[in-house]
Amino acid sequence: MEQKRDSFSGKLGFVFAAAGSAVGLGNLWRFPYLAAKYGGGIFILVYLILAITLGFTLMITEIAIGRKTGLSTVGAFKKLDKRFGFIGYLGCIVPFIITPYYCVIGGWVIKYLAVFVTGQVKAATSDNYFSDFIARPAEPLIWFIIFAALTAIVVMIGVQKGIEKASTILMPILVVLILGVSVYCITSPGAMEGVKYYLLPDFSAFSATTVLAAMGQLFYSMSLAMGIMITYGSYMKKEDDLRGSVRQIEIFDTAIAFLAGLMIVPSVFAFSGGSEEALNKGPSLMFVTLPKVFESMTFGGFIGATFFILVLFAALTSSISLLETNVSIICDKFGMDRKKSTLIATIYVLVVGGLVSLGFGPLSFIKILGLGLLDFFDFISNSVLMPIVALLTCISIGFFVKPQVIYDEVEYGGRKFKEKKFYTIMLKWVSPICLILILLFAVSEAMGWIKV
Numbered sequence: 134m135e136q137k138r139d140s141f142s143g144k145l146g147f148v149f150a151a152a153g154s155a156v157g158l159g160n161l162w163r164f165p166y167l168a169a170k171y172g173g174g175i176f177i178l179v180y181l182i183l184a185i186t187l188g189f190t191l192m193i194t195e196i197a198i199g200r201k202t203g204l205s206t207v208g209a210f211k212k213l214d215k216r217f218g219f220i221g222y223l224g225c226i227v228p229f230i231i232t233p234y235y236c237v238i239g240g241w242v243i244k245y246l247a248v249f250v251t252g253q254v255k256a257a258t259s260d261n262y263f264s265d266f267i268a269r270p271a272e273p274l275i276w277f278i279i280f281a282a283l284t285a286i287v288v289m290i291g292v293q294k295g296i297e298k299a300s301t302i303l304m305p306i307l308v309v310l311i312l313g314v315s316v317y318c319i320t321s322p323g324a325m326e327g328v329k330y331y332l333l334p335d336f337s338a339f340s341a342t343t344v345l346a347a348m349g350q351l352f353y354s355m356s357l358a359m360g361i362m363i364t365y366g367s368y369m370k371k372e373d374d375l376r377g378s379v380r381q382i383e384i385f386d387t388a389i390a391f392l393a394g395l396m397i398v399p400s401v402f403a404f405s406g407g408s409e410e411a412l413n414k415g416p417s418l419m420f421v422t423l424p425k426v427f428e429s430m431t432f433g434g435f436i437g438a439t440f441f442i443l444v445l446f447a448a449l450t451s452s453i454s455l456l457e458t459n460v461s462i463i464c465d466k467f468g469m470d471r472k473k474s475t476l477i478a479t480i481y482v483l484v485v486g487g488l489v490s491l492g493f494g495p496l497s498f499i500k501i502l503g504l505g506l507l508d509f510f511d512f513i514s515n516s517v518l519m520p521i522v523a524l525l526t527c528i529s530i531g532f533f534v535k536p537q538v539i540y541d542e543v544e545y546g547g548r549k550f551k552e553k554k555f556y557t558i559m560l561k562w563v564s565p566i567c568l569i570l571i572l573l574f575a576v577s578e579a580m581g582w583i584k585v
C-alpha cells in the first residue's frame with residue numbers, strides 16, 4: 134500500500150470516504166440494541182459525552198498521525214518512534230476479529246431483504262422467526278457466504294470507486310427513509326413511552342457497564358483504535374481542514390446512529406411491549422422489531438424491502454473497508470500480491486465467520502467466558518483490544534512522541550486548533566485514566582470477579 138498513496142479529491146471526498154466506512158451496521162444494528170439494553174437515555178447521554186471528548190481526541194490523533202507520516206498504521210507508529218511499531222500491530226488484529234462476524238450479520242440483512250422481497254413479512258413478525266432462523270445450521274451459513282462473497286468480489290476487482298459514488302447517493306436516501314420510519318414509529322400508539330425511555334436519562338440506570346458499552350460502541354462505530362483512521366488520514370491532503378473534517382465525520386456518524394435508535398427503540402414499546410425481555414434482545418433486536426413495524430404500515434413490504442437494501446449497502450461499504458484493511462495488512466506483511474492476499478483473507482473470514490454463524494445453532498454449546506461466539510469476538514475487540522490500543526496511542530503520543538506533532542498537523546497552513554488545551558489534557562490524562570479504569574472493569578467482569 135505504501136508505494137502508491139493517492140489522496141482524496143478534497144475535504145468532502147475525505148469526509149464521505151471516512152463516513153462511508155464509519156456508517157454501517159455499527160450505527161444501524163449495534164447502537165440501537167445497546168441503547169435499548171443499557172437504559173436508553175442514559176446510554177445516549179454517556180455516548181454523546183464520550184463522542185465529544187474521547188472520540189474527538191482519538192480521531193484527531195489518528196488522522197493526524199496518518200497524514201503526518203503518510204503511512205498506514207504499523208509504518209506510521211514506527212516512523213514516529215521505533216519503539217511503538219507494536220501498537221500498530223496490535224491495532225491490526227482488531228479488523229481480523231470484527232470482519233468475520235460483521236459478515237454474519239450482513240448475511241442476516243440479506244435474508245431479511247429476501248423475506249421482504251418475497252412477501253413473507255407476516256411470517257417474519259412471529260416472535261420466534263428470527264431465533265429459529267439463526268439456529269438452523271445451513272440457511273444462515275448460506276446468507277453469510279453470499280455476503281462475504283459480495284464483499285470479497287468488490288475488494289478483489291476493486292470497484293470501490295463506483296461503490297463510493299453510489300454511497301453518496303444512497304446514504305442520503307437511507308437518512309430520509311430512517312427519518313420517515315422514525316416519525317411513523319414515534320407516532321404509533323404506545324410509542325411515547327419508548328421515546329421517553331430513549332431520550333430522558335434515568336440516572337439510576339447508570340453503571341460502569343453503561344460506560345464500557347458506550348465506549349466500545351464509540352470505537353466500533355467511528356472505526357477508531359484499529360488503525361483505520363490512520364490509514365485514511367494518510368490519504369488526506371495537507372491543505373484540508375483536519376479538525377473540521379473530524380467534527381463532520383463525528384456528527385454524521387452519531388446522527389445516523391441516533392436516528393436508527395429513534396426508529397427502533399420506540400418501536401420496541403409500540404410493537405413488542407417495552408418489557409425488559411423485549412429491550413434485552415441484543416443482536417437480534419433490529420430483526421425482531423422492524424418486521425413488525427413494516428407489517429403494520431401501508432406499503433410496508435415495499436418500504437421494508439427498500440430499507441433492507443439500504444442497510445445492506447451501508448453494511449457492504451463498511452465490510453469492504455474492513456476486508457480491504459485485512460488484505461492490505463497481509464499484502465504489506467507477507468509481500469503477497471493483492472489477489473492472493475484477498476483469497477487468504479476471504480478463506481479466513483469464511484472459516485471463522487462460519488463458526489460464528491453455527492454458534493447460534495449446532496455450535497451453541499461453545500461458550501467462552503460465558504459468551505457465545507459472536508458476543509465473545511465482539512467483547513474481545515470492543516471491550517479489550519480497542520481500549521488497549523487507544524490507551525497506548527494516548528500514552529505514546531502524549532508522553533513520548535509529544536502532542537506537538539499533532540498540533541503541527543492540525544494547525545498546518547495557519548489553521549487554528551481551538552481545543553488545543555482541552556485536547557492535551559484529554560490525551561495525556563483524562564483518556565488514559567478512564568481507559569485504564571474501563572479495562573480493569575471489563576476484565577474483572579469477564580473473569581467473574583465482579584457481578585453487575
Ligand code: PFF
Binds near residue numbers: 155158159228359
Ligand atoms: N464503523 C463501522 C460500523 O459502524 O459499522 C464498522 C467498521 C467498518 C469498523 C470499517 C472498521 C472498519 F474499518
